[in-house]
Amino acid sequence: MPAVRPPRGKRAAARGPSPRRPPGYTLQELVALLGGAVNAGAECRVHAVAPLERAGEGEIAVASQAAQRTQLSTTRAAALVVPPSLQPEARRPCIVTDHPYVYFARLLTLLHPEPPFRAGVDRTAVIEPSAKVSRLASIGPGAVIGRGAAIGPGARIGAGCVIGGGVRVGAHTRLHANVTVYPGCTVGARVIMHSGAVIGADGFGHAPADGAWIKIPQIGGVSIGDDVEIGANTAIDRGTLDDTVIEEGVKLDNLIQIGHNVRVGAHTAIAGCVAIAGSTKIGRRCRIGGAAAISGHLVIADDVTISGGTSVMKSIEAPGIYTSLPPLLPHREWQRNTVRMRQLERLVERIAALEKRLAKEESAR
Amino acid sequence: MPAVRPPRGKRAAARGPSPRRPPGYTLQELVALLGGAVNAGAECRVHAVAPLERAGEGEIAVASQAAQRTQLSTTRAAALVVPPSLQPEARRPCIVTDHPYVYFARLLTLLHPEPPFRAGVDRTAVIEPSAKVSRLASIGPGAVIGRGAAIGPGARIGAGCVIGGGVRVGAHTRLHANVTVYPGCTVGARVIMHSGAVIGADGFGHAPADGAWIKIPQIGGVSIGDDVEIGANTAIDRGTLDDTVIEEGVKLDNLIQIGHNVRVGAHTAIAGCVAIAGSTKIGRRCRIGGAAAISGHLVIADDVTISGGTSVMKSIEAPGIYTSLPPLLPHREWQRNTVRMRQLERLVERIAALEKRLAKEESAR
Amino acid sequence: MPAVRPPRGKRAAARGPSPRRPPGYTLQELVALLGGAVNAGAECRVHAVAPLERAGEGEIAVASQAAQRTQLSTTRAAALVVPPSLQPEARRPCIVTDHPYVYFARLLTLLHPEPPFRAGVDRTAVIEPSAKVSRLASIGPGAVIGRGAAIGPGARIGAGCVIGGGVRVGAHTRLHANVTVYPGCTVGARVIMHSGAVIGADGFGHAPADGAWIKIPQIGGVSIGDDVEIGANTAIDRGTLDDTVIEEGVKLDNLIQIGHNVRVGAHTAIAGCVAIAGSTKIGRRCRIGGAAAISGHLVIADDVTISGGTSVMKSIEAPGIYTSLPPLLPHREWQRNTVRMRQLERLVERIAALEKRLAKEESAR
Numbered sequence A, B, C: 001m002p003a004v005r006p007p008r009g010k011r012a013a014a015r016g017p018s019p020r021r022p023p024g025y026t027l028q029e030l031v032a033l034l035g036g037a038v039n040a041g042a043e044c045r046v047h048a049v050a051p052l053e054r055a056g057e058g059e060i061a062v063a064s065q066a067a068q069r070t071q072l073s074t075t076r077a078a079a080l081v082v083p084p085s086l087q088p089e090a091r092r093p094c095i096v097t098d099h100p101y102v103y104f105a106r107l108l109t110l111l112h113p114e115p116p117f118r119a120g121v122d123r124t125a126v127i128e129p130s131a132k133v134s135r136l137a138s139i140g141p142g143a144v145i146g147r148g149a150a151i152g153p154g155a156r157i158g159a160g161c162v163i164g165g166g167v168r169v170g171a172h173t174r175l176h177a178n179v180t181v182y183p184g185c186t187v188g189a190r191v192i193m194h195s196g197a198v199i200g201a202d203g204f205g206h207a208p209a210d211g212a213w214i215k216i217p218q219i220g221g222v223s224i225g226d227d228v229e230i231g232a233n234t235a236i237d238r239g240t241l242d243d244t245v246i247e248e249g250v251k252l253d254n255l256i257q258i259g260h261n262v263r264v265g266a267h268t269a270i271a272g273c274v275a276i277a278g279s280t281k282i283g284r285r286c287r288i289g290g291a292a293a294i295s296g297h298l299v300i301a302d303d304v305t306i307s308g309g310t311s312v313m314k315s316i317e318a319p320g321i322y323t324s325l326p327p328l329l330p331h332r333e334w335q336r337n338t339v340r341m342r343q344l345e346r347l348v349e350r351i352a353a354l355e356k357r358l359a360k361e362e363s364a365r
Helices: A027-034 A066-074 A084-089 A100-111 A331-342 A344-364 B027-034 B066-074 B084-089 B100-111 B331-342 B344-364 C027-034 C066-074 C084-089 C100-111 C331-342 C344-364
Strands: A059-062 A079-082 A094-096 A198-201 A206-209 A212-215 A222-224 A235-237 A244-246 A304-306 A320-323 B059-062 B079-082 B094-096 B198-201 B206-209 B212-215 B222-224 B235-237 B244-246 B304-306 B320-323 C059-062 C079-082 C094-096 C198-201 C206-209 C212-215 C222-224 C235-237 C244-246 C304-306 C320-323
Touching: A027 A094, A027 A100, A059 A100, A066 A084, A079 A084, A079 A100, A084 A094, A100 C206, A100 C212, A198 A222, A206 B100, A212 B100, A222 A235, A235 A244, A320 B331, A331 A344, A331 B331, A331 B344, A331 C320, A331 C331, A344 B344, A344 C331, A344 C344, B027 B094, B027 B100, B059 B100, B066 B084, B079 B084, B079 B100, B084 B094, B198 B222, B206 C100, B212 C100, B222 B235, B235 B244, B320 C331, B331 B344, B331 C331, B331 C344, B344 C344, C027 C094, C027 C100, C059 C100, C066 C084, C079 C084, C079 C100, C084 C094, C198 C222, C222 C235, C235 C244, C331 C344
Parallel strands: A059 A079, A079 A094, A198 A235, A222 A244, A304 A320, B059 B079, B079 B094, B198 B235, B222 B244, B304 B320, C059 C079, C079 C094, C198 C235, C222 C244, C304 C320
Antiparallel strands: A206 A212, B206 B212, C206 C212
16 A cells, blocks of 8 residues: 655654754754845754743754743754844844745654555444545544445545444545534545544424424535534534534644534634534634634624633624733632622712712802 | 344435335425425425425425525425414425424425344344344444343444443444444333444442542443433443433433433433533433533423523522523633623622712711 | 453442342431431431432432422421431431531432442454453443553443553542543543543644644643543643643543643642643642633742632632633623723723812812
8 A cells, every 4th residue: 555645744753853864953954944134153963842931952943932032042952933024133043034934834844744654444444335445545443434435545544433324535634533424514625633523413493382392304414615624522513404514724622513504704713612503603703712602694804813711702893903802810719809890880879879960069159 | 034124214325215215206295294284285295304405306495484484495406394373484395294304304304214224143243142132123234232131122233332341232223434332221122323422331429538539339220211312422331330321312412421310211311412410310301401501400491491501509499491601702802801790790899888888978968 | 251340339320229229227227327416217218319309219318508408397207317407497307417428428429339340351452462351341332442542450441441551540440431641641540531531632832933823742642640630521631741630630521622741739639621831830729610711821829729710811810719700691781891891091081080189179279
C-alpha cells in the first residue's frame, strides 16, 4: 500500500525534531522557504520550535506580542521570530516578519511534520461492498463505512468512526477516532474532525399534540465545506428539509451545538461550548467567543464578533463587537447587588418622584 | 433474517420520494390517511415534502405561521397544507388543518419513510453469551452487548454502541452509532438515542477529606421511559443510591448534562447544552431553552417554561415563563453599562440621600 | 488470566449486597473497619446502604445534614450513621462520626464492592505489536492500543476505547467504554475516565491571514495526574508547544471543555458544562460550579470558589466565592427590567442632575 504524506503538516505522536531532516534548517533556509528577513546569524541552525521561556540550543522561539518584550531579553532560544516592533529587544539571531503568528504556524508545520500515514483498510474495519473507498485513503481499526459512501484520496478515517450510507468524504479529509457521520451528509476536502464529533443527528423538531410530542422526521442532511475544522464532541444536526450548512474555512472548537437548518458563513470561527439554535444564519468571518448562546431563527451579519458567554436573543445587523455579561463580583457583594438589579423599576420610580418633587420646590421658590 | 419496518417513519439515507409507492398520493388519499379537508385539486398528486421557497412539481409544502403569508402567494409547490387562517392566501390546491405542524410530521413520515432495516447480529458485534437479544432486533458492526443484557424486538443497536451488563432495552428502541449505556440502566420502548449519548456514567459525588476528595460510589442506575428521545453527546448520570429518572415522552436535545438523582417529568422538552445539576426535580410538560443552567436540589413545577440561557438558582413553584438574561449591547456601551451594574448599591444610596435632603427642603419651606 | 480486584470499590452492574460476605457486617465490625463510634445496637447487622426514606431491614442509612432531621425520626432503616449533632434525633442503632459524608463513601465501597474484573485482552481488540500492555491489565472488545503505548498493571481499557501511539496509562486507571486518548498523552495512576471523554484533540489555534485561518499545529500533549476523574464527553485539548496539565486529584464532571495550555491545580473540582479557554491557570483546591465559563489567559488563585453559571473575564487573585449572575424573573417582569438594565447610564445622569439641582436649591435657601 502506498505511503501518503498529509496535505498539511500536523505531527501526530512523538515530539521533537523532524525525522526527515535531522540537522534542521539555517535561518537563511527558513527565510527562503517561509519568507521574512534575517538580520544576523543567517547560518544559525534550528531544528525545533519552543516557547520563549524554555527554548534552548537548536530551538527557535516566536514573539508576537508587546507583552513578551521582557522575555525577549532573557530567552535562551538559539533564534527568534519577531515583528519589526520587537526587533530592538531581540538579542538573538532573528527572523523579522510582519505576521509572526502566521510564521509560527508555518514553522511548526515545517519543523514538526506529521509522520506519513499508510493508506489502506484495517482488517477489522467493516466496509459495505457498495462503498467506494479510494486506494489512497486510510481506514482505521473498527471503522464502519456504510452503503454507497465515498471516501476520497488521502482521506483518513480513524479507528471506531462510523460513516453512514451515502456520505461523501472529500480528499485529504481527516476524521480522528470515534467520529460519527450520519447517512446522507457531505464532507468537503481537507476537513479535520476531532473525536466524538457527531454530524447529522436529527434536528430537535417535535410538534406539540395533546400534551405530548410528535417527532418531525428530519430528512435534510449536513453539508460541510472544504477546509473546515470541527472540534471534539461537537454536534451538528441535519436539516429538516434542506441541509444544515457549514461553509468553507469555518473553524469550530469543542462541544459546540449547531441546530438544524443553521448556516455558518465562510471563515467564521466559533470557540468551545457555543450553542446555536435552529434556523439561525451566521455571517462570514464572524468570531464567536466560548460559551456564547445564540437563539433560533436569527440572522447575524458578516464580520460580527460576539464576546464569550454572551446570550444573543435578536438578530445583529451591523458588524462590531457585541456583549451581554453580568459583572463578576465577590459573592456577598453580588447578593446585595442582585437585589438591586431586580428593583430597577422601583429605582426609576423613586427618581421620577424626586424629579417631580424637586420641580415643585424649584417653581415654589 | 426477517426484515422489520421501523415503528415510526424516519428516513435514513437517500433523500427523495418513498421507494414503496413511486407515484405518491393524491390530496384526497392524504386526507383519507392523515385527516384535514381538501378544498380543491383533490386529484393533485404529490410524492415529496419541500419548503415553500423551493417546492415544485409533485411536491407539497406546509405553512403554519402568519409570517409565511407572502411566501404562500409566490410558492410553486404543487400543493399546500395550511391552517384555516392562511387558506385565503393559498393559490394552490391545498389541505386545510387546524394543526399544520403536526400534519407536517405525519406527511414526512408517510412520504419519506425510512428504509426497512434487517434484523440480525453483525458478525463483528460482541454479544456476551448470557445476553438476551431478540431475534427481531438488529445489532450493528462492532457493537458490544454485556452480560445479562436484554435487547427487545425491533430494537436497533447501532455500530460501535456499548451496552453494559444487565441493561434492558425496550422494543423498537433505536440507538444510533457510538452510544454508551453503562451497566444496570433501563431503557424503555420506542426510545431514540443519538450518537455519543452516554447513559449511566457515575454521578459527580466526592466527599472532601483533608484537602482531597473521596469518591462516593454511585450504585443507582438510570431509568428511561418510553418514547424518550436523547440527543447527540448528551450525558445522563446514574443515581447515587436510587435511579436518575427520565419519564416517558421526554425530549432531550444535544449536549445536555443531567446530573445524578435528577428526575425529568413526562413530556418535558429540553433544548441543547442545558445543564441540570444533581437531585433537581423537573416537572411534567416543561420547556427549557437552550444553554439554560439549573442548580442542584431544586424543584421546578409542572408546565414551567425557562428561557434559553437562563440560570435558575432557586425552585420554581408556579407555571409560567422565567428568564434571567443580561441585555445584549454593543461592546463599548456594555463596558460603560457594566460599571454601573456593579454600582447599583451606590446609586441607591445616592437616591436615598436625595430623598432625605429633599424632604428637609420641603419641610423647611 | 489472573482475576484482579479494582483498587477502590465501585460496583459495576448488579445492585445489592456484597457477593463476598452475604451476611453483611455488624455495626461493631463496621466501626472496627471504618472508624466512628457505636452507641447502641453494636450487634445489629446490615448488608446494604439505602436512603433514609426507603431503607428497611438489613439496610443502613446516612444522615449528614440538619435538613434530614425530621426524616431521622421516621426512617425504618435498620441502622444509621449520623454526626454528633443529629444523634439525639436518631431512634435507631447508630454509628456516630464527625464526617458522615466520608463515612457514606467508605460504607458504599465496603458493602457494594465492584465485581472483580478479569485481566486480559479481548480477542477483538487491536493492539499494535510495539505497545506494552501489562499482563494484569484488561483491554475490552474493539479497543485499539496504538504504537508504543504502555498500559499499566490493573488498568482497564473499556470497549471501543482508542489509545493513541505513545500514550502512557498508569496502574489501576480505568477508562470506561468509548474514551479517546490522542497520541502522546500521559495518564496517571488510579485515574477514572468516563465514556465519550476525549483527551488530546488539537487546541483551537488558528492564525488569521487574508480573511481565512491558518492552522497552528498543536505539538504539545496532555498530562493527567494520579487520582483524577474525568466525566462523560469532557474534552481536554493538547497544548500548542507544552502540555495541557491536569494535576493530581482533580475531579472533572461531564461535558467540560478544557482549552489548550490550561493548567488545573491539584484537587480542584469542576462541575458539568464548564468551559475553560486556552492558557488559563486554575489554582489548587478550587471549586467551579456547573456551566461557568472562564476566559483565556487568566490566573485563578488557589481556593477560589466560582458559582455555577458565572462568567469569569479577569484573573482572580484572592480566595473567596465569586459570582456573576443576572436575577431570575418572571418573563414579563424581566422584559421591563431588562429595558432598565440597558439604561443605567441614563439613570445615573438623572441622579446627577437631581443632585446638582437640589444643591442649588439648598444653597439658595
